[in-house]
Amino acid sequence: MPNDELRMTNVKKKRSIRHSTFDIRNSGRYLVGGVNSPVRAFKQVDGDPLAVVRGRGGLLTDADGRSYIDFIMGWGALILGHQHPAVLKALRGALNKSTILGLTHPDEIELAKLIVEAVPSVEQVRFTPSGTEACMTAVRLARAVTGHAKIIAFEGCYHGHGDALMAGKTAGIPDIVASDIVRVAYNDDGALARALQQHGRDVACAIIEPIAANMGVVPPAAGFLQRVRQLTQRHGALLILDEVVTGFRVGYGGAQGLFGVQPDLTTFGKIIGGGMPIGAVGGPRRVMQRLAPQGDVYHAGTFAGHPLSMAAGIATLTHLAQASPYKRLNQLAQRLAGGIKERAQKAGVAVQVNRVGSMLTVFFSDGQVANATQAAASRRDRFAQWAVSLRRQGVLVPPSALEALFISTAHTDAQIDRAIQAAGRAFQEIRSPRSAS
Ligand SMILES: *Cc1c(COP(=O)(O)O)cnc(C)c1O
Numbered sequence: 001m002p003n004d005e006l007r008m009t010n011v012k013k014k015r016s017i018r019h020s021t022f023d024i025r026n027s028g029r030y031l032v033g034g035v036n037s038p039v040r041a042f043k044q045v046d047g048d049p050l051a052v053v054r055g056r057g058g059l060l061t062d063a064d065g066r067s068y069i070d071f072i073m074g075w076g077a078l079i080l081g082h083q084h085p086a087v088l089k090a091l092r093g094a095l096n097k098s099t100i101l102g103l104t105h106p107d108e109i110e111l112a113k114l115i116v117e118a119v120p121s122v123e124q125v126r127f128t129p130s131g132t133e134a135c136m137t138a139v140r141l142a143r144a145v146t147g148h149a150k151i152i153a154f155e156g157c158y159h160g161h162g163d164a165l166m167a168g169k170t171a172g173i174p175d176i177v178a179s180d181i182v183r184v185a186y187n188d189d190g191a192l193a194r195a196l197q198q199h200g201r202d203v204a205c206a207i208i209e210p211i212a213a214n215m216g217v218v219p220p221a222a223g224f225l226q227r228v229r230q231l232t233q234r235h236g237a238l239l240i241l242d243e244v245v246t247g248f249r250v251g252y253g254g255a256q257g258l259f260g261v262q263p264d265l266t267t268f269g270k271i272i273g274g275g276m277p278i279g280a281v282g283g284p285r286r287v288m289q290r291l292a293p294q295g296d297v298y299h300a301g302t303f304a305g306h307p308l309s310m311a312a313g314i315a316t317l318t319h320l321a322q323a324s325p326y327k328r329l330n331q332l333a334q335r336l337a338g339g340i341k342e343r344a345q346k347a348g349v350a351v352q353v354n355r356v357g358s359m360l361t362v363f364f365s366d367g368q369v370a371n372a373t374q375a376a377a378s379r380r381d382r383f384a385q386w387a388v389s390l391r392r393q394g395v396l397v398p399p400s401a402l403e404a405l406f407i408s409t410a411h412t413d414a415q416i417d418r419a420i421q422a423a424g425r426a427f428q429e430i431r432s433p434r435s436a437s
Helices: 003-011 013-019 024-030 085-095 106-118 131-146 189-202 224-234 254-259 307-323 326-347 372-376 380-392 413-431
Strands: 052-056 059-062 067-070 124-128 150-154 181-184 203-208 238-242 265-269 279-283 352-356 359-363
Touching (some): 106 124, 106 279, 131 203, 181 189, 238 254, 380 413
Antiparallel strands (some): 124 279
């Protein structure tokens, strides 16, 4: 147990109590559903929502002063953990210059250069305030470049909440928009080939998470991404890799570096903002030059290239480039995944632990999980019990069976050990449910 953290928590308890006068139980009065993003309501695990007031390193502290080992980690944004000194220093420096400058500033160029140097398929970058906007802009570019309308997307992948890419997943999208979206199963290149055969003449792009993280972690099957690349190329459709999660997460060159795939466009987000709001589209100059003001594809944003996001992003990528913590992240994640598997086995609970680098998902499932259908068929009721038990034991995993746990460089070996022990107890509770109490 990190005693320092606990002590700090106790010392600051008075302040936490002041925070907690905004009681989480009243959140629904002023915020729709009590949240600003649905998964935070804990509805998928039948749990009470949690109000948190502070994060530090690998820990998160709630409004009552309880601390948790945090595997949500800003939904993947915080690869260096909460309050990394280099990120805080960069943010303080940026604040001394203004909160928003309103014109191009050097940090925008520097962060773009870092991304270009890390990712060979990217020659130029356009920043947005969110991953959602990056994906919207990438799709618009693809449509302009090809002159086609249809988009092929993969079941279970998430590309933000823009209209086209949410078709069929939410109310409020006109048929005319939805009719341009073709969905095929992840890891099924036969389905993609058939879709391209059928719609090829009208397809602008295929967009895919190179490692799916939004149906839980689902890695691409061997050769799958290469097939996706070949097939899109053959039919004159652009390939957009959505690396909002995987960029700088599974390696400094992202998933495309790991698997050796060259997309036409890439979207980024999360990590590249170092915990501040961000998104980015990147690609070869000939495609990117279609964006305004060079070209005829409009994109703009008051907060695009925001100084605080640029500063935190530069600090994060610079640290990742210098410290290259990926081996250690892998080791920590491997130990967590292995420990969880072993404890599940001991308790006689069937799980599949899908992991790529420092992201993983525990599926309560007998068979492998390689697509959205298999992910959805996992025992989400069991996951819910497990997640609620973990939370009671001071370990926070995403409150959804279809999300990823993220390991940061701030997680310690001791925290991983504690999480494994807690996971073991949670599996035991699933096997022998506690009598109602
Ligand atoms: C989070 C996410 C997005 C959306 O990014 P926001 O910043 O939340 O708008 C897009 N694609 C993927 C793969 C994501 O995980």
